[in-house]
Amino acid sequence: MPDDLLDYGWLIAIFAIALILGPLFALRPTSNRRGEVPMPEDWKARLAKLPHAACIDDAQRLRWHADVETFWQHVTIAGCQGFWVNADVRLTIAGYACLLCVKAPPGRPYPRLRTVLVYPQPFLVPQTEPDEYGLVPDDPVEQIGESWSGERVIVSWADVEAALMGDAVNVLVHEFAHQLDDESADASGAPPWREAERWAKVMQAEYDRLLRHRRPKVLDAYGKESPEEFFGVVIEAYFQRGAELAQHHPELYALLSDTFGLSTQRVTWRTEVLVAP
Numbered sequence: 001m002p003d004d005l006l007d008y009g010w011l012i013a014i015f016a017i018a019l020i021l022g023p024l025f026a027l028r029p030t031s032n033r034r035g036e037v038p039m040p041e042d043w044k045a046r047l048a049k050l051p052h053a054a055c056i057d058d059a060q061r062l063r064w065h066a067d068v069e070t071f072w073q074h075v076t077i078a079g080c081q082g083f084w085v086n087a088d089v090r091l092t093i094a095g096y097a098c099l100l101c102v103k104a105p106p107g108r109p110y111p112r113l114r115t116v117l118v119y120p121q122p123f124l125v126p127q128t129e130p131d132e133y134g135l136v137p138d139d140p141v142e143q144i145g146e147s148w149s150g151e152r153v154i155v156s157w158a159d160v161e162a163a164l165m166g167d168a169v170n171v172l173v174h175e176f177a178h179q180l181d182d183e184s185a186d187a188s189g190a191p192p193w194r195e196a197e198r199w200a201k202v203m204q205a206e207y208d209r210l211l212r213h214r215r216p217k218v219l220d221a222y223g224k225e226s227p228e229e230f231f232g233v234v235i236e237a238y239f240q241r242g243a244e245l246a247q248h249h250p251e252l253y254a255l256l257s258d259t260f261g262l263s264t265q266r267v268t269w270r271t272e273v274l275v276a277p
């Protein structure tokens with residue numbers, strides 16, 4: 001066979017392989033399906049870099065690691081609008097979801113949760129609730145996160161990054177608090193394993209106090225919406241403004257510390273973006 005024909009043969013072979021394999025890569029979804037993606041070898045070291053990783057003790061860390069592994073296997077984390085879900089995105093979401101569970105009774109964290117959707121930025125959602133005139137507005141509303149009872153969490157990655165850098169809003173813990181709340185049929189604004197009497201007493205007193213305040217100092221006024229949103233707002237303050245919460249709401253901080261087991265008064269915030277949205 002002449003040399004130049006041999007060269008062409010190689011080119012044709014490479015072209016044929018590209019033709020066969022190309023679509024496989026092109027069709028690869030921007031998600032890590034349940035159980036399909038192995039955890040990176042250094043996943044524990046990457047988790048340790050999360051701002052709140054140092055807020056738990058060694059025994060809780062063992063539980064946290066076990067829960068993160070389970071979460072990784074059972075929950076699909078998918079990117080929307082072209083957002084690529086890499087290992088750090090997946091570990092951040094699993095890490096924060098499971099930090100809320102280090103004092104939960106043993107068992108799979110979020111047993112009904114199937115999917116977490118990640119948008120690069122805040123996303124638009126059509127309105128379904130009627131306004132004060134009984135009309136459903138045409139304009140969509142911008143959201144940074146949503147929790148669908150027991151099955152789905154949706155977050156804006158730009159807002160997750162802001163939380164990692166110390167913003168007062170932490171959309172991950174807010175939405176996963178809603179998931180925990182939905183696990184018990186009788187609760188409104190509480191994790192299933194709460195110490196019921198104490199929880200109700202302290203939370204009710206703090207909720208009433210927030211309702212009275214026109215410009216609350218530590219807790220976001222959005223908590224006035226309902227006991228469920230108050231729980232979400234309180235969890236955000238516990239994670240993002242622990243020292244101020246302990247100073248201005250000592251009983252509330254003590255309740256949250258006893259229920260969730262984290263010492264959040266000192267947190268080392270990230271100074272650089274983890275994954276650009």
Ligand SMILES: [Zn+2]
Nearest residue numbers: 174178229232
């Ligand atoms: Zn909420």
